[in-house]
Amino acid sequence: xxxxxxxxxxxxxxxxxxxxxxxxxxxxxxxxxxxxxxxxxxxxxxxxxxxxxxxxxxxxxxxxxxxxxxxxxxxxxxxxxxxxxxxxxxxxxxxxxxxxxxxxxxxxxxxxxxxxxxxxxxxxxxxxxxxxxxxxxxxxxxxxxxxxxxxxxxxxxxxxxxxxxxxxxxxxxxxxxxxxxx
Numbered sequence: 001x002x003x004x005x006x007x008x009x010x011x012x013x014x015x016x017x018x019x020x021x022x023x024x025x026x027x028x029x030x031x032x033x034x035x036x037x038x039x040x041x042x043x044x045x046x047x048x049x050x051x052x053x054x055x056x057x058x059x060x061x062x063x064x065x066x067x068x069x070x071x072x073x074x075x076x077x078x079x080x081x082x083x084x085x086x087x088x089x090x091x092x093x094x095x096x097x098x099x100x101x102x103x104x105x106x107x108x109x110x111x112x113x114x115x116x117x118x119x120x121x122x123x124x125x126x127x128x129x130x131x132x133x134x135x136x137x138x139x140x141x142x143x144x145x146x147x148x149x150x151x152x153x154x155x156x157x158x159x160x161x162x163x164x165x166x167x168x169x170x171x172x173x174x175x176x177x178x179x180x181x182x
Contacts, residue, residue: 008039009049015131016094019138022049029145037141038084040099042072046083060098073102081106090152092116092144094137113173114152116140118163120179126169136161136177 009022025033030050039047042058060072069075080102084091091113093100100115107113118136119126139160149155155175156165163177170176 015134
């Protein structure tokens with residue numbers, strides 16, 4: 001049985017990808033994401049946005065008895081990290097915790113990973129609502145692609161879905177974007 005391969009960024013239908021809206025990307029935005037965006041996949045490992053894939057359903061936390069491994073984390077080991085790290089040694093992390101572990105556990109001393117947090121204040125505490133955060137992560141990718149972001153400082157200009165960068169909460173490795181409900 002032959003299955004048609006379709007570009008990864010257009011194949012996934014989760015909230016992140018819907019709000020990334022790749023179907024309206026300009027050629028320049030596609031060029032940008034092909035060079036800068038990596039999609040972490042439990043089945044494929046690391047995908048570039050225009051890599052062809054067949055649709056599947058598999059999560060990184062799934063048990064997998066492949067060779068002498070017990071989980072997909074064991075199976076992929078540091079291969080995903082080695083595929084996404086480049087000469088800049090900078091990773092802007094928009095992945096879920098489940099997938100970011102595949103990279104974070106292998107970071108070296110000269111690597112720098114910036115975690116992006118989308119949150120809101122509730123009863124004086126910052127909370128993250130999963131659905132809203134997924135939508136915002138997709139919008140962040142679209143923002144970075146449309147603006148061809150290459151400097152980590154320019155990420156702070158993101159203001160979609162009423163999220164604004166909060167300098168008072170953020171650190172060098174944790175950028176907080178807090179929902180402004182006004």
